[in-house]
Amino acid sequence: MRRSVRTRVLAPWSRTRVLAPWVRTRLGTAPGAACALALLVVLTACLAAALPRAVDRYEDAGLRHAVERARPDSTSVSVYAAQPDPLMSQGMREDALRPDLLGAQYRKVLAAVPRPLVADPDQSTYGVRTHSPMEVPDAFIPRPNGLPAQVALAAQHDLAGHVRSVTGRLPRASEPVTAATAEVEAAVTAETAKSMHIKVGSVIHVPGVERGPLAVHITGIVTPRDPNGAYWAAQPLLHTPTLVLLPGAGAEGDRYWLGGLLLAPEAAPAMLGTPGNPWRYWQLAPAPGDLHAYELGRLKSAIASLEGGPALRAMRTRTDPSTDVSTDLDDVLGTYTDLRSGIRPLVAVAAVGTGTVAAVVLLMAGGLAADRRRSELLLLRARGGSLRGVTGRLLAETSIVSLPAGALGLTAALLALPGGRLSYAVAAAATVTAVACTALPLRAAAVHRVVRIHGAREDVASVRPSRRRTVAELTLLVVTLGAVETLRRNGTSGDELASLAPVLVGVAAALVLVRLYPLPLRGLARPAARLRGAVGHLSLARAGRTSASAVLPLLALLTALTTAAFGGSVLSGVSEARDQAALLTVGADARVEGTTALPSSLPDRVRGLHGVRGVAAVSIAYQAKPNEGRQSVPLVGVDPRDYAELTSRTGLGAFGAGELRVPAGADAGSGTGTGTGTGSGSGALPAVASPQVASTYGTRPFPVRLEDGTTVTVRITLVRDRTPAVTGADFLLVDRAGLSADAARPSTLLLTGDHLDGAALRRMAGNAGVLLRSEERAQYVDSPLQSGAERVYTAAVAAGAGYAVLALLLSLVRAAPERRALLARLRTMGLTRAQGRRLLVLESLPQAVLAAAGGALTGWAAIRLLSPGIDLTTIALASAQVPVGAAELHTDAVSLTVPALAIIAVTVGVAGVQAWWTGRRGSVAELRVGDGR
Template identity: 30%
Template sequence: MRIPLLARANAGTLTVLIALSAVACLLVAGLPRATQASFDEALRRSLTTAPAVQTDLTVASEPRSPEQDLHERGQFASLYPQWRQIVPAALRPLLAPTGHMSAKTSRTPVAGTSGRTYINLGWLSDADQRVEWVRGRAPGPLSTTRHEGETIPLIEVGVVEEAVREMGLGIGQTKVLGESDYVAVKIVGLFKAKNPDDRYWSHHADVLHVSRQLPPGGLDFEYHVTTVMSDAGLTALSGESRHLTYRWVLPLDGRAASALAVPDVAAAVTELERLMPVQVVSPSPHRLDTGLPNLLGDFSAALASAQTVIFLALGGLLAVALGVIVLGVRLLTDRMEHPLGLARARGGSLRQVAGAGAALTALAVAPAALAGYALSFLVPGPVLPVVHAGPAVVVVTAVVFAAVRVSLAHRTPLHERRDDVAAARPSPRRVTLEVLVVGLALAGAYLLRERGLSQDPFLLLVPVALTLAAALITLRCYPYPLRLLVRLAGRGRSAVPFLGLTRAARARSASGLPVLILLPALAVSVFATVISSGIASTQVRASWQQVGAPIKVTSVGEIQASVIEKVRATDGVEQVVVAQTGRVQLADVPEWAAAIAVDMAQWQRLVAGTPISLPTLSGDTSALVSPELRGRGAFEIGWLGRPRLTPQGVIDAVPGFWSSGKFIVMSPSALPRLEVNTLLIKGDVPLAELARMVPASTVDSQERALAVIREDPLTGAVRSTLIVVTVALGLYALVAVVLSLVVGAADRTRAVSFLRTLGLSERQARRLTVLEVLPMVLVTSLVGLGLGLGLPAALGPGVDLSAYAGDLPVGDYSPDLLTPGALAAALIVAAALGAYAHTAIGRRRNLGAVLRVGDST
């Protein structure tokens, strides 16, 4: 066979096949890289934005005897290399070059304060690099002093500036610590962090800030602060007399993390916990403190949901792309049918004929696949196995289909067939297989709803099976209503409707291929559109749930009335609702709950027209309680007095404040006075201006919360992938419609030409072509549209998308029919225009060039 001659004769078809193959390979190889890059970025952002105390590997030891005490920096430093040495290989790329060490006491009371003031002793190995002394000097050597007739150690320390305001500490003060084994500290300097935003300080928040703690059953706060001392102070610390903890911190650099390595990293952390007691010689027992497994677990759960949605979309895209390429290969083999049949009749073997069809297909598909594969490397992201496998699947599918189809078409020389006379009956084997596919699809959908994807990853094939089942049912059932229309058309006076619908109902079995392409394309694209719309609407609702108002201002202290009036008078502010929040004690028992005192009627007016709704609260002493406080009857709370509240109802969440735990919503009139510390604001006003007006406050807005949710890399990966898949599938569907018209063009032209010899007009020819082509596209579009709208509701319970919607479950799949309807309408219009164009082109052909001798007699 002369392959170059065949290629030159079918240059147009080969060009279409080349374009389809190149684009398909670019998509199937490029999109996985892009999505995996988004996954990696999401993991890196999760690790770099989380507090370092959660991500870093911290080795902790609590000495209990003098033999276990470490009194010199060198003793700490000698152990640090041992911790790094036993870190498993999967964790080593994530370790930062340097770490730090610390020694701290906890709950060290100041003598004579009745346990209300605690000054803990702290040593940081890199304090000189982290703090800046603003007053006084850095701590110096250890000395002694007298207390109650005994000589005790005197340690020079520095404290954070905040301790001066909160605890009344100052330079020159000497405090005796302990209840029996005393030690004295002398404050010689005040410091502040050189970079208070450094993630390093999450390990030492007790050094940088004074903490207030309310003990169980108590009404007075305890004040805690941790000082900073020099290396000399280590000699006075002993675990025998103090609650002492040593720590070696191995920082993690999240910028080197990869989502593909998450399982290995999680296993490495577990292995490190096992190795520590047996691989390192240390004077005291030690443990590994890290929140990394929890972070990786949360990320893995969110990643699994993202992969589920993306794999469903990409799987549908690959299936449709392969179907369109197969349709293009079918067009090529149809165009080669005459020369190949002639070669077969002249003695060519079946192997030679099939080899020629496969070789010509490979000549077009292989270079195009290689070009698409090469272009995919322009997309940033790791190279996954699917990047290599996808283009190979495209080439193999196209070549194998060409070889098989040519082999079946030319089993015997000069094999004549006419499948347009009557519809072929499917074999019992084929009917059984189709029934089995439909049954498995329905059973899989039920299991997916009941068990979810986490129980069985093979359920990922369920959506594909559902679309295939719907396509098979459509393929088998759509001729029956057409036959009813044929009977009705047969009673009319015009022959065109009868002939057009008859040809549509008696379509060749191979014409089902466009159905198997169009229906998944429409279903998956509509499914992607509905899922994307559901995520977007839930994100908006989640942002309102997080903030509770267009703008929320929360202050650490009371907001004065003059400041509130100033806020009300600011340009752009439409409404301000004041509230007081805090923790309250329930009755006389050591039980605590969160509470908010707010005018619910004003709050309801402020959020009118938003996705959140608020219950009604009537009565000065009425309250709404959380489910945990249900059924208690009237109760007292300790909050600016002892108001007695009567539960009026149960509320599951308070938008902007709490969604779980114990909480109370009450009227401001139940309190003796309202100490406002929260403002709920409606209007358009710069957040920075509000932060300036209300000192020591945090300003949140619904728009900012929504932006944070949408900027998450995983969320962006899901939505961008769905958008790309929707557009690609829409284009593929249009290409499938055009190719289906071209594939049947020869038979259709021959039939129309034959009817023109019997007096068929050009206008009637156009109507006939439209009636032949349009029913298949119309029925398939409607079924695909319905399936795509139903898939989210059918599969929704098995796919958790809350990680991309502000942790709210995505259950509102209200269909937005604009995009799906436009896509279905575009396919129908394209089919109608293609039919008209086909008739116009066929009109210019000479009947003698179409009909053979004897066809018109």
């Protein structure tokens, strides 16, 4: 009996003993470590599960925004059929247009729409409409050029449910309507009534076929409840009339009014007696709330099936053999796909980087736990514990902590981010939990495969890399080079390997630095030994013999710093691209531009506004004709001093004021019709020109005829790529003093300053247009896809930086007991508290400085290597048409230096606090604690 009890005490790994008591005992002896692991798993699982849901949310929002922003006549799916076959009986043709049959077919059409396309029942409808407009002879309808107005008849379902107010009453049919019916009732919208002078009680006579005209009595004027909704906007003519230009006429050609008359649905058969060629239609508006970006491929397939596939055949079976389907929704989806394709790879770079750092930290936590319990595990193996038994109990120990923590993190992510796919979030959280559960057992199994009596030294000075490690590192280096080359050649649209490029660069740099780390420290330790005092030599010697497990902290730090530098540079590049695009569009911080000359007092009044730093008044002649030719070039008259200051502040084509100023006594713009100035003895005004204009007209003087009929002679003396006053590629800049009085009157003001008041500026400008750079910049973020991707990118970079600090703290905490014991021993030999602080700080600095310098250098190298393949134009500007080239990736000094300096600051701070805390405790107590461990 005693032997049985003894066996159970000495062999806790025995198969006859249940796992729970041993695991509970271990967790009870180290509750702090268990709580720390649980907190790490909760945080990591929450972030991992939140990432795919956040991506789904902003991609879905971007898709819905794209569909809602497009015109309903582009996004609606129009199912239509020609008028019933003339060979059919008249009764059957009339029945085919009645609302009962159309309603039954409408329900069948809805059922035949292939998923994931879902119709919005509130905005979808059906009815009958004349395909060909018809002239009406009624004289009360305006005739701008003497041409009679034309109308289209429509009998659309549920008119009462889509109007806000009715003047009069809605149309109705008191008796069955046929093709021979002489009179019907109709309603018109308020816009149609206003433009075409229609009132309640008006009668419009629509021509008939083999019968007299159809008299349409207007019984009501309606106001649409949602004029921008698909019910009305899919067929804009139903609520808004239009002036139609005759085909082949010029801009000032003959026009006539075209409007829509809304019949009661029961009156649709009356259209058969008109030449309007009535068509049946079933109008399907997509429900934005049911659109999901992850179903985009299936959505495109559904649309293709509707336009010419199995779904179209089903539609024809349920309605009419002549039924056809038309929609531009696929074009809208294609535009969204292009935008998403340009943004997704950049987000993938940040996600992969942060995920790598998080995985390294989880592995590092398991590895540090295995190192902390090395003596315990050595003893268990030496006393007969099987590798399988020890590993199984360690797995049970970590699983009991990690599984509930992973479930809690997943729940938090699901509650914080409703919507999105559940499967991806569960898979991400499960992966994190699995890594947390297996990191400690696998590390222990790798270290304790062989039973040892004691642990050998494992520091970078004694442990030599194995051949397998060398092969793995060389393989990783080759993969890194391949990823970098792929990204440089194909950009982020290449493949998944391109998204790994920044991370692989950081990992490769970490492995190289780990191999090179001890060499400079050993070299410095020898001369430090000859210095007075042992602190410097001792700190360098200990730093040079740091644990071989430092590869994981260094890997985490370099990967995080590289990702932070790359991500910060991406965000900075996006902001710079938007600033530059807004500047090129506006030309300054604000622009006031009138169609005619501005009031002469406006520049002085604008200068007095709060925040205005400079005002440049310019006159722009957009139709100036050089050499009396047909091609026009914008000629800008400026005040050289004010405009030179503007170009200097904006950086757009800067030049000196003296290079453009009209020489004293010159009279190039006397207003007599020709320039007679004496500029440089040639009578020409000095001019700044764009490269294209300079190459066309050269440097010899040439005349330019202005819009007011005067002519000036100019000579190009400077060439600049851009200028603030105009956005095009062609321009000429001259001194306003050389122009005639009319031509020199300012038509545009360019303002520079901070926090300009747009409202005050618009009140002062009157009828002139005002454009602010800040407002223009805000328009470039025109899709939730952009803003959502930026938020995810920022969060990923911040999380990576946080994990880097956590990795650093874990490594410092792991070494804390040994350092405390060392300080206690050294204090018994006379080491002062100040020397102890210096020792810990100097011992920690080499690895921190190495990580900081290596991270900054690696981040800089990654950006320089990968920038040719990174184009930020899509995420920065989306579909905005601005005169700016591709937004390239550039290094950002803040992103490179701030994280690196933070690493050094945290290291020094932790070492100082550790030395201060150790100094508060007695040496004997500290040695006892250290020896006990």
